Amino acid sequence: MSDHVYKKIELVGSSKASVEDAIQNAISSASKSLTHLDWFEVQEVRGHIQDGAVGHYQVTLKVGFRLVD
Amino acid sequence: MSDHVYKKIELVGSSKASVEDAIQNAISSASKSLTHLDWFEVQEVRGHIQDGAVGHYQVTLKVGFRLVD
Amino acid sequence: MSDHVYKKIELVGSSKASVEDAIQNAISSASKSLTHLDWFEVQEVRGHIQDGAVGHYQVTLKVGFRLVD
Amino acid sequence: MSDHVYKKIELVGSSKASVEDAIQNAISSASKSLTHLDWFEVQEVRGHIQDGAVGHYQVTLKVGFRLVD
Amino acid sequence: MSDHVYKKIELVGSSKASVEDAIQNAISSASKSLTHLDWFEVQEVRGHIQDGAVGHYQVTLKVGFRLVD
Amino acid sequence: MSDHVYKKIELVGSSKASVEDAIQNAISSASKSLTHLDWFEVQEVRGHIQDGAVGHYQVTLKVGFRLVD
Amino acid sequence: MSDHVYKKIELVGSSKASVEDAIQNAISSASKSLTHLDWFEVQEVRGHIQDGAVGHYQVTLKVGFRLVD
Amino acid sequence: MSDHVYKKIELVGSSKASVEDAIQNAISSASKSLTHLDWFEVQEVRGHIQDGAVGHYQVTLKVGFRLVD
Amino acid sequence: MSDHVYKKIELVGSSKASVEDAIQNAISSASKSLTHLDWFEVQEVRGHIQDGAVGHYQVTLKVGFRLVD
Amino acid sequence: MSDHVYKKIELVGSSKASVEDAIQNAISSASKSLTHLDWFEVQEVRGHIQDGAVGHYQVTLKVGFRLVD
Amino acid sequence: MSDHVYKKIELVGSSKASVEDAIQNAISSASKSLTHLDWFEVQEVRGHIQDGAVGHYQVTLKVGFRLVD
Amino acid sequence: MSDHVYKKIELVGSSKASVEDAIQNAISSASKSLTHLDWFEVQEVRGHIQDGAVGHYQVTLKVGFRLVD
Numbered sequence: 001m002s003d004h005v006y007k008k009i010e011l012v013g014s015s016k017a018s019v020e021d022a023i024q025n026a027i028s029s030a031s032k033s034l035t036h037l038d039w040f041e042v043q044e045v046r047g048h049i050q051d052g053a054v055g056h057y058q059v060t061l062k063v064g065f066r067l068v069d
Numbered sequence: 070m071s072d073h074v075y076k077k078i079e080l081v082g083s084s085k086a087s088v089e090d091a092i093q094n095a096i097s098s099a100s101k102s103l104t105h106l107d108w109f110e111v112q113e114v115r116g117h118i119q120d121g122a123v124g125h126y127q128v129t130l131k132v133g134f135r136l137v138d
Numbered sequence: 139m140s141d142h143v144y145k146k147i148e149l150v151g152s153s154k155a156s157v158e159d160a161i162q163n164a165i166s167s168a169s170k171s172l173t174h175l176d177w178f179e180v181q182e183v184r185g186h187i188q189d190g191a192v193g194h195y196q197v198t199l200k201v202g203f204r205l206v207d
Numbered sequence: 208m209s210d211h212v213y214k215k216i217e218l219v220g221s222s223k224a225s226v227e228d229a230i231q232n233a234i235s236s237a238s239k240s241l242t243h244l245d246w247f248e249v250q251e252v253r254g255h256i257q258d259g260a261v262g263h264y265q266v267t268l269k270v271g272f273r274l275v276d
Numbered sequence: 277m278s279d280h281v282y283k284k285i286e287l288v289g290s291s292k293a294s295v296e297d298a299i300q301n302a303i304s305s306a307s308k309s310l311t312h313l314d315w316f317e318v319q320e321v322r323g324h325i326q327d328g329a330v331g332h333y334q335v336t337l338k339v340g341f342r343l344v345d
Numbered sequence: 346m347s348d349h350v351y352k353k354i355e356l357v358g359s360s361k362a363s364v365e366d367a368i369q370n371a372i373s374s375a376s377k378s379l380t381h382l383d384w385f386e387v388q389e390v391r392g393h394i395q396d397g398a399v400g401h402y403q404v405t406l407k408v409g410f411r412l413v414d
Numbered sequence: 415m416s417d418h419v420y421k422k423i424e425l426v427g428s429s430k431a432s433v434e435d436a437i438q439n440a441i442s443s444a445s446k447s448l449t450h451l452d453w454f455e456v457q458e459v460r461g462h463i464q465d466g467a468v469g470h471y472q473v474t475l476k477v478g479f480r481l482v483d
Numbered sequence: 484m485s486d487h488v489y490k491k492i493e494l495v496g497s498s499k500a501s502v503e504d505a506i507q508n509a510i511s512s513a514s515k516s517l518t519h520l521d522w523f524e525v526q527e528v529r530g531h532i533q534d535g536a537v538g539h540y541q542v543t544l545k546v547g548f549r550l551v552d
Numbered sequence: 553m554s555d556h557v558y559k560k561i562e563l564v565g566s567s568k569a570s571v572e573d574a575i576q577n578a579i580s581s582a583s584k585s586l587t588h589l590d591w592f593e594v595q596e597v598r599g600h601i602q603d604g605a606v607g608h609y610q611v612t613l614k615v616g617f618r619l620v621d
Numbered sequence: 622m623s624d625h626v627y628k629k630i631e632l633v634g635s636s637k638a639s640v641e642d643a644i645q646n647a648i649s650s651a652s653k654s655l656t657h658l659d660w661f662e663v664q665e666v667r668g669h670i671q672d673g674a675v676g677h678y679q680v681t682l683k684v685g686f687r688l689v690d
Numbered sequence: 691m692s693d694h695v696y697k698k699i700e701l702v703g704s705s706k707a708s709v710e711d712a713i714q715n716a717i718s719s720a721s722k723s724l725t726h727l728d729w730f731e732v733q734e735v736r737g738h739i740q741d742g743a744v745g746h747y748q749v750t751l752k753v754g755f756r757l758v759d
Numbered sequence: 760m761s762d763h764v765y766k767k768i769e770l771v772g773s774s775k776a777s778v779e780d781a782i783q784n785a786i787s788s789a790s791k792s793l794t795h796l797d798w799f800e801v802q803e804v805r806g807h808i809q810d811g812a813v814g815h816y817q818v819t820l821k822v823g824f825r826l827v828d
Contacts, residue, residue, distance in 0.1 A: 003568070005563060005581035007563055009283065009562075010286075011281060011337070012283075013281050014280055018159060019157060020192070022191055023185075026189070027187055027191060027192060029281035037190065040185055041186065045098060046108060049106040049108060052106065053093060053096060053100075054092060054093055056279075056609055068587075072220075073221055074232055074236035075221075077217040077218070078352065079217075080351065080352055080353070081351035082350050083349055087156075088158060094348050094350055098208075098412055104150055114179075117176070118165055118175040118177060121169030122169075123165070125348075133219065134161040136236055141635055143650035144633070145632055145680070146632070147631075147766065148768075148821070149766055150765040150766075151764050153762055154762070163764055193655055194762075203683065210357060210358075211359055212357065214354065214356055215357065225296050225432075226295060226433060228347065228467070230461075234467060235467070244463040245462070247460060248458070248459075249460060252315040252318040254299075256313040256315060256339070259303065260303060260304070260317075261299060271357065286560040286561075286562075287560070288558040288559075288616065289555075290555050290556055290558075294432075295433060295434060300459060305557035323453065323454055324453055325441055325452060325454060329441060329442070330441060331594070332555075334436040335433070336560070364640060365639050365675070368668075369675055372670055373673060376673030376674075383666060384667060384669050386510060386667040387665070387667060387669060389525070390525040392523055394521060394546070397510065397514030398507060399506060408670070419702065419716050420701065421701055422701070422750070423490065425550075426547065427488050427523065428487055428489075439488055445489035476700070478702065493698040494695055494696065494698070495696040495697075497693055498693055501639075515694075527663070528662075528663040529660060530661055532648055532652075532658040532659060535648065535652030536648060539693075559775070570777075571709060571778060572747070575737075583742030589742065591737065591738055592737055593734070593736040596800070596801070597801040598798060598801060599799055601790075601796040601797060601798060601799060604786065605786060605787070605790075606783055606799075615739070624773050624775070624815075625773055627770065627773075628769065628785055629771065668780075710778060710813070717808055717811065717813060718811060727811065728808060729805060729806065730806055730808060730813075731803070751787030751810070
């Protein structure tokens with residue numbers, strides 16, 4: 001890493017399956033329009049409840065990517 | 070959501086299997102005595118260690134539900 | 139628990155598979171050189187992104203173990 | 208205040224009008240089933256957006272009340 | 277909410293009138309260029325003082341909106 | 346600990362004598378109506394001042410107990 | 415702003431009317447004995463409950479002012 | 484409490500004896516020059532170690548007092 | 553400052569030289585594509601270690617700028 | 622203090638008697654294998670409940686000591 | 691340190707040059723009217739941006755000093 | 760980074776010169792007995808005051824290093 005600059009954006013991914021799947025959904029979405037995605041940081045895990053069970057996991061994460069000069 | 074009021078309670082679910090399973094166990098327990106369960110927020114993930122491996126995941130979460138007028 | 143004293147160390151486990159697997163990897167590593175491992179507390183979940191997908195989960199956790207008199 | 212014991216519960220009040228109104232709605236709801244309500248502490252202010260405007264304010268607050276011996 | 281992905285941006289709204297007005301100003305600004313605005317979360321309330329009185333309320337909030345596939 | 350579920354409630358104990366006594370007062374109060382009390386976590390220590398001295402210690406704590414199936 | 419130095423003090427304003435009024439009351443009080451008041455930062459919003467309604471809003475805020483050379 | 488305004492100052496009391504004694508020392512010191520002391524909030528407990536034992540407890544606390552009109 | 557609205561973005565600047573240089577690098581990068589940059593807030597200071605010395609300082613900061621009407 | 626370097630470790634002391642006694646137990650344990658112990662910082666106070674009373678206080682603290690060149 | 695009592699005040703130092711210079715400016719200002727200054731704790735680093743570069747570093751710090759009996 | 764495990768230790772470096780120098784001093788000390796040092800995270804910046812000026816900067820940082828299998 002030389003003197004690069006990175007930007008962090010905040011996303012919320014959701015999934016009926018798992019925390020990991022919600023993270024992956026957010027990263028897949030970000031990779032559609034951004035390149036040089038580098039790392040993520042989970043900020044919060046929450047979700048909806050439906051019929052006495054987890055309906056969706058909702059994971060807030062920050063995604064860091066390198067700004068191209 | 071009109072001018073409803075919600076209450077949040079704090080539960081700790083445990084599971085030998087996974088973080089998600091511990092969350093589901095807590096929500097299942099809450100749904101036995103409460104209705105209108107709406108959302109959950111994970112507060113903390115911890116657990117016991119047994120024989121050099123995870124013995125139980127313990128997930129503290131807040132569960133929100135609507136108060137019936 | 140009588141008047142025992144415990145020590146907590148901070149580890150980062152990584153895994154391509156899941157958050158739980160990263161936790162287990164850190165605990166397995168700790169159990170190679172330490173005995174009386176008792177509990178863990180997740181501090182942070184983050185990871186690397188490769189080719190638009192999660193490359194590795196990196197889970198920071200504190201591991202508590204009893205100090206032998 | 209002698210050696211009394213207090214309990215704190217966590218509520219979310221909502222209102223289309225204002226933060227203060229959301230607080231008051233939560234307290235009014237609590238006062239239907241609880242006595243000796245004493246104080247509140249705002250934890251979080253958030254809300255829904257509808258048609259480019261605030262739809263509802265949602266105020267999370269803790270409400271403290273004295274436990275009767 | 278199916279497996280949608282949301283983005284959160286951070287804005288600071290200001291107003292001479294009230295906290296609620298500052299929130300509304302920020303949301304109105306965001307709605308000029310963004311659609312699917314869904315929720316907001318207040319992060320901080322501060323302001324300037326002029327002539328021994330509140331000059332402006334400045335409210336930092338996060339605004340969440342759904343990313344269109 | 347198998348797959349049990351625990352609930353945490355938040356209490357404020359007060360005492361003229363000491364922090365420990367305020368904690369004990371809150372736990373004694375909780376044990377009148379709850380069984381399976383398991384652990385407590387101190388959240389805040391504060392108090393009133395009277396005549397240039399501590400009038401009361403007020404200790405906010407969370408009390409965890411196992412929910413009976 | 416050249417190399418000035420500022421001081422921040424912590425005040426609690428109270429009001430029966432609103433959060434904004436409690437903020438203004440604290441600033442008015444500070445302006446009686448201090449000059450160069452510049453900004454405020456809200457730290458906490460809480461209050462007393464009387465007869466099932468908000469009795470007083472109590473707003474803790476920091477007030478910053480420039481130190482005169 | 485009508486529309487009074489309060490000020491909070493931050494003190495560190497120390498004591499060889501106990502946490503409570505360090506709190507009391509700080510409050511005694513404040514009461515020498517201030518009136519209307521009303522409440523305190525503990526911020527931090529730390530201390531020095533001497534010869535393998537606690538040398539001094541150092542308790543940081545905020546002390547709130549009413550400003551006289 | 554009238555009723556303007558500001559946006560805050562999160563950047564990570566890096567530098568082999570100093571914390572200040574990493575901050576400046578991030579701001580220089582932001583100024584290439586944004587106008588009305590107004591203030592920054594440091595969120596985190598970290599870095600890489602190479603050969604027993606600091607390899608790079610990495611400073612996470614939020615940068616605030618005014619949205620043009 | 623010239624350009625010394627210090628290390629901080631995290632311990633949990635327990636005691637049936639008091640918070641202070643749990644702190645002292647942790648420090649006594651640390652002093653068996655470490656020299657130059659200098660200060661401690663309390664991180665958390667919690668404990669077990671037995672028969673409606675405090676069974677053990679458990680105090681998490683960081684202990685700082687100077688590294689010998 | 692025997693049973694002394696310390697007070698902490700909160701200052702904001704500013705400098706065009708560096709974080710360290712802003713800290714020093716605040717301490718120099720405090721030392722004009724206070725004696726027995728003992729330590730400082732950095733709370734926040736922020737600053738103004740001018741013409742795509744750091745205009746001023748603004749460092750908020752707490753300054754502790756011993757109260758004379 | 761495959762499935763490696765890392766450990767984080769907490770150090771306090773001090774320096775009369777600058778924040779960066781205090782960081783470097785801590786890392787230099789760690790590198791005497793540890794290999795595979797990888798990254799650091801600044802936790803706190805504080806210091807002593809002597810004669811109305813900064814006597815020492817004291818920087819608390821976490822240092823992460825890879826555990827060798």
